[in-house]
Amino acid sequence: MTEQSPASELLQTTVDQYPWLGESIDRLRELGHDYWNRGWSRGTSSNYSVVIDRNPMRLLVTASGKDKGHLGRNDFVIVDEEGNLSPKDQAKSSAETLLHCSAVLHQNAGAVLHTHSVWATILSQHYSALNGIWIEGFEMLKGLEGISTHESKIWLPIFDNTQEIPALREQVEAFWSENPSTRCWGYLIRQHGMYCWGSDLSQAIRHMEVLEFLLECIGLKMSVS
Amino acid sequence: MTEQSPASELLQTTVDQYPWLGESIDRLRELGHDYWNRGWSRGTSSNYSVVIDRNPMRLLVTASGKDKGHLGRNDFVIVDEEGNLSPKDQAKSSAETLLHCSAVLHQNAGAVLHTHSVWATILSQHYSALNGIWIEGFEMLKGLEGISTHESKIWLPIFDNTQEIPALREQVEAFWSENPSTRCWGYLIRQHGMYCWGSDLSQAIRHMEVLEFLLECIGLKMSVS
Amino acid sequence: MTEQSPASELLQTTVDQYPWLGESIDRLRELGHDYWNRGWSRGTSSNYSVVIDRNPMRLLVTASGKDKGHLGRNDFVIVDEEGNLSPKDQAKSSAETLLHCSAVLHQNAGAVLHTHSVWATILSQHYSALNGIWIEGFEMLKGLEGISTHESKIWLPIFDNTQEIPALREQVEAFWSENPSTRCWGYLIRQHGMYCWGSDLSQAIRHMEVLEFLLECIGLKMSVS
């Protein structure tokens, strides 16, 4: 971790209003360092968010293009439910912020994590023709909220990559609305990475660890067969 | 490591009675961070225990659902030989605590470690039809208590996974009683993970490192053949 | 990081003249530790440089044969555009310094990083008959300056290894001049390693992380197919 610049005025005011947010910011910074170290957030890729308020919706999200291994206290912006900076006068946010908002609005996420691990990248390509990956039989599945036995089978959807984020958002939301009984903790984007979420930051972190573990099992299992 | 909350009253009283236990707790916390870092205890999986007393038996074990990478001083509970909280008024313990008790009672373990590594998960599935893995010829085998030459061949049993822990316990104990001359340092549960133990915490840690090393050798050897 | 010996007189004088250089030196030391830790700069291999001035050109570069995991503040030398020590009275610089100068002069690099990762070594041999590797379709490509969509296809050239660095430099520069429309962020040398660069140190670091990530994806993908 490098120097901690004093929080910008906006972020400071927001932390004053939502005191728990300061701890979330520090946790995201520590998380960024860990994910960068593991190779899940290299080359300034990835973005992470936590919900500040739902009425109106306000989301804290990493600013665009930051080195996730060395996030400073001010490397975050605040957006509204359309992913627009609110207020306007802030650093740029990623175009993909819209996918964070989408998970908050449609999956009731309290925190969203987007990473670019090697296994997510490789397996999202390997299984792309199937539009997803069935994962079953692993005890580790029980780390996903709502799963109470290893005798479960989950579907991890894969969406094609595109630079038109609103179009991608539509695809993702169409999948959710067309498959209302398919529980969803995250998804892959082809040759791109993973999105996952949880009702709060701790749960989102747990889900990310579980899904990455399962992908690594699937990938390494192929290498020994 | 995050903040160290003051030990709860029960744990503090117990540490006052068994002064060496404070060091064991700190060592388990450090161990959790290391195992989490290596990917053996992701997504709040795993649990670790040390025997406090044998008469009557009292076991210190990680409380259920804790992030093993950031265990606090109070993230432990005390159970009796049936794996029940003793006293009752504590945080939840994992249902699998029974398997810890089982190793303490039948293998004379002083400490039990349960992890979910990628190789333990993959190989427990790969070899499940054989009900175990023969491991032989490795110098590293000498790290297992009682082995004095690499010209040894050990059997690492694999049990089917189930959410009915008492049934799993019965299977494990039946294996031990039916194979009294087969020395056992640990076992795998299919697509789940590893259990191993030692006469004290240091020996359990050594056995875990040895068995994980051997599984990694076996797994990577397959990938190059 | 080990002890920080006081900067030598020359380096101290130069840092006095270019105050931002002190931070660059510390960042290269931290980078060395990270790359060494990841296995990209083992056995005293690798060298890293940053441009101090362009008129006349002066380049700060790691001295020859230093352990990159434990760089001291004085483990750097200053060279001119021909890679010669300037002034003469300094520790030895690597013969490969000429390749750093080449990227500065012909690719407008402000910083150059040379590493020896396992994947760069293996893939530079695997694809050597093709003289390079096509990389396409990865979102992570957008981490390369000038790339704005994953629907890009880049060419990572591979040059044969030789101990005659001026000859190697000629080959590299001939490639650049014969392919003026092929954007180049780095290249591989067969069974040797990677060179990459950026307009400044931050960009060079980002490019290295991106290219290493892509090579790891390509390598691991082969192992599962």
Next chain:
Amino acid sequence: MTEQSPASELLQTTVDQYPWLGESIDRLRELGHDYWNRGWSRGTSSNYSVVIDRNPMRLLVTASGKDKGHLGRNDFVIVDEEGNLSPKDQAKSSAETLLHCSAVLHQNAGAVLHTHSVWATILSQHYSALNGIWIEGFEMLKGLEGISTHESKIWLPIFDNTQEIPALREQVEAFWSENPSTRCWGYLIRQHGMYCWGSDLSQAIRHMEVLEFLLECIGLKMSVS
């Protein structure tokens, strides 16, 4: 690193006599932590040594059975050229100490490192029928003392494992005397691990990093072919 117990009387007296030795001890402790962390010295395996004096020969070597990830200042013993404790009244040293002495006496080593990495273990078995591994064409070879071009081909001998260390020592020394023109930086023992050395500790560390890097290249290359 855990607590630093005060150096035992013998070690303290020796450090008083050879003041540079204190730094070597700290470096071996740091090295042990690094090797343990990388998985080269798990389960209390491995041992490391440095020459204290040659006339008469005195070698500082890690005591038997210590956790290499957490070596204390007193976890070392002093042996003579036959590998016997000198003076007698010290902790046990490993039977393999004799192989350290052998490299000191016959290869003029000033420091000897013995590790148990996964790749050394796997490849020592994979190539055991050939009695060694040819390694050629890698730039990293230049990290071995006396190699000045990647156009070199070295032989890394593999010896069968045995618990009779004097017999193993004889085999190793027979190889050296029968192949006087074959330069040797280290060797493998089948399903056991690596021995390597250097004229001093820095060179031994460099050689270990180089040889482990080359084994990892050879192993991973097989997995992608």
